[in-house]
Amino acid sequence: MKKSKPTMQDIAKAAGVSKATVSMVLNKKDDCISEGTRARILAIADELNYIPNSIARSLSTNKSGTIGIMLPDITNPFFSQIARAVEDAASDYDYNVIFCNMDNDIAKEVKYTKLLVSKLVDGVIFVTGGRSPESVKILENNHIPFVFVDRHVQGFEHYSGVYCLNKDGSYEGVKYLYKKGKRKIAFVTGDKTLSISKLRLEGFMESAMELGIYREDWVFYSDFTIEGGRRITEKVVATCDEIDTIFYSNDLMAIGGMRTLRAAGIRVPDDVGVMGYDDIAISGMMNPALTTIHQPIYDMGIQSCRLLVKHIRGQLKKQKIIRYAPEILERQSI
Amino acid sequence: MKKSKPTMQDIAKAAGVSKATVSMVLNKKDDCISEGTRARILAIADELNYIPNSIARSLSTNKSGTIGIMLPDITNPFFSQIARAVEDAASDYDYNVIFCNMDNDIAKEVKYTKLLVSKLVDGVIFVTGGRSPESVKILENNHIPFVFVDRHVQGFEHYSGVYCLNKDGSYEGVKYLYKKGKRKIAFVTGDKTLSISKLRLEGFMESAMELGIYREDWVFYSDFTIEGGRRITEKVVATCDEIDTIFYSNDLMAIGGMRTLRAAGIRVPDDVGVMGYDDIAISGMMNPALTTIHQPIYDMGIQSCRLLVKHIRGQLKKQKIIRYAPEILERQSI
Numbered sequence: 001m002k003k004s005k006p007t008m009q010d011i012a013k014a015a016g017v018s019k020a021t022v023s024m025v026l027n028k029k030d031d032c033i034s035e036g037t038r039a040r041i042l043a044i045a046d047e048l049n050y051i052p053n054s055i056a057r058s059l060s061t062n063k064s065g066t067i068g069i070m071l072p073d074i075t076n077p078f079f080s081q082i083a084r085a086v087e088d089a090a091s092d093y094d095y096n097v098i099f100c101n102m103d104n105d106i107a108k109e110v111k112y113t114k115l116l117v118s119k120l121v122d123g124v125i126f127v128t129g130g131r132s133p134e135s136v137k138i139l140e141n142n143h144i145p146f147v148f149v150d151r152h153v154q155g156f157e158h159y160s161g162v163y164c165l166n167k168d169g170s171y172e173g174v175k176y177l178y179k180k181g182k183r184k185i186a187f188v189t190g191d192k193t194l195s196i197s198k199l200r201l202e203g204f205m206e207s208a209m210e211l212g213i214y215r216e217d218w219v220f221y222s223d224f225t226i227e228g229g230r231r232i233t234e235k236v237v238a239t240c241d242e243i244d245t246i247f248y249s250n251d252l253m254a255i256g257g258m259r260t261l262r263a264a265g266i267r268v269p270d271d272v273g274v275m276g277y278d279d280i281a282i283s284g285m286m287n288p289a290l291t292t293i294h295q296p297i298y299d300m301g302i303q304s305c306r307l308l309v310k311h312i313r314g315q316l317k318k319q320k321i322i323r324y325a326p327e328i329l330e331r332q333s334i
Numbered sequence: 335m336k337k338s339k340p341t342m343q344d345i346a347k348a349a350g351v352s353k354a355t356v357s358m359v360l361n362k363k364d365d366c367i368s369e370g371t372r373a374r375i376l377a378i379a380d381e382l383n384y385i386p387n388s389i390a391r392s393l394s395t396n397k398s399g400t401i402g403i404m405l406p407d408i409t410n411p412f413f414s415q416i417a418r419a420v421e422d423a424a425s426d427y428d429y430n431v432i433f434c435n436m437d438n439d440i441a442k443e444v445k446y447t448k449l450l451v452s453k454l455v456d457g458v459i460f461v462t463g464g465r466s467p468e469s470v471k472i473l474e475n476n477h478i479p480f481v482f483v484d485r486h487v488q489g490f491e492h493y494s495g496v497y498c499l500n501k502d503g504s505y506e507g508v509k510y511l512y513k514k515g516k517r518k519i520a521f522v523t524g525d526k527t528l529s530i531s532k533l534r535l536e537g538f539m540e541s542a543m544e545l546g547i548y549r550e551d552w553v554f555y556s557d558f559t560i561e562g563g564r565r566i567t568e569k570v571v572a573t574c575d576e577i578d579t580i581f582y583s584n585d586l587m588a589i590g591g592m593r594t595l596r597a598a599g600i601r602v603p604d605d606v607g608v609m610g611y612d613d614i615a616i617s618g619m620m621n622p623a624l625t626t627i628h629q630p631i632y633d634m635g636i637q638s639c640r641l642l643v644k645h646i647r648g649q650l651k652k653q654k655i656i657r658y659a660p661e662i663l664e665r666q667s668i
Contacts, residue, residue: 005476049475054452080414096432118388141383142339255619287621
């Protein structure tokens, strides 16, 4: 049994014609071919599931019809929703999407970037940390367009990207909590090295200071995961019994945190209010449903892919930044 | 400004040597090159971020170092966890992963399959419906190895795949509920055309019939989504007020269902018990935490990728099926 893809040669043999004739028919340059032969060739191609190899074309055009998305972890609902949007938009342009889980690991990021470049990806969507200009530099030197989503990379702030205003979100979040009568707010941010953690913390600090309710010992750092939320909440519960609210800077941490609070017999929202950030799909299903800062996650993914395709096609000569305003989504956890 | 990838020619020019010399150094056939020249060439290659193009090699070897994963929807936590595992395993072998969202849409599936074949993917992981032998036939005719995960495709039951025993899961689930004193159990399954819906329903029916508690009018169909769970639960609540338990055949439906029950003032587990299926990461965070049928989702993804790579490398001549036994995971919703 032959163990490779069906070729034009296989079709020619089955149809009893030359490979040149098959090529003319499949490439629709078949004015001089009889209708009967044409139909026979197409039927055989279909029967054999002949699919032209696009790799040869990639070599001559330097385009692969593939884009890459680099993100921390596809199992985080925030990133899977962005990935879904990017793939939906890419599919409209007949692009395929390679996804890579970075885990905020620079070595992994660089390795993947090189792999993507070697495969001639046409562009890359970057949803990463902000610590790693190295990968971006590699793309730039190889003239591969890229677009940031949600988090920029330090030193590349003026490059194309789609963001939701992180500082504004937590700034407004504190004002909302204040209006609800909250004065003793603990804030949990993510990994210190991520730009997004810094921005959300900055918004919190600025707002809390303006309102005269800022306390440095009520600021906590953790990971942007359910487990990170559980772990840090144990610490919050153990160290500050005065607080009336915990403002987590993402929903996953808030979800893990609510579980820990429940286990400790602390009622939400009666004893302590909980505020999240992101509005991932599951947040509305929590009990109590999570009050959070809504970001248009899917839209951000769609826009980033469209921006990237414009760069790839040379339709966008300058860098472009799209900024969304976050919104407070009131549910039951405050 | 030159707008393409740095080439060996660029390195040669910068180093003042011939392209042949650069090629020898970069391909490590540099015994005859002086250490000084070798070092200079490598430094320049690094500075320019020169990355060899792997596409030319793909053409001659018919291997791209890329695999595809076809799944219904990456935002469903069950599938994102499988995708994550596949990508983790693939990364160990230096493979990249292209992901495609099928939405249980056959036309989309066929389109993507052809696209993947045209890009010379080395293999495909299939996590789809079961209605579509067409895509699998295309892969087979192009001699591209594939492995099923979670759901087989009708007519291809004997091909390589990694499954958790779906029928056993719901069969044991009903026995567990019976032991807990439950006698009036409504069962919600997914899309009728999916093999997985049928198997889970079969297990339920067999078990409930054996125990003498089966009622046809307490079987419901919906989609395997949060929204599907919400919608069908409204119907369950409206039509059967006698039931003491709702057994959803996936966790997402159970999560949506619990929200609807809560909104209707029905307490879980006091008024009605809720059982899920899958054990996605978020299920333990629910309030009450969801009792469910645990599947080793991450392991299933890892094993499927390893199986695929063995097929690609010709290390596995026969088809191989791996079956996991599901386990009941007792939490607080029953």
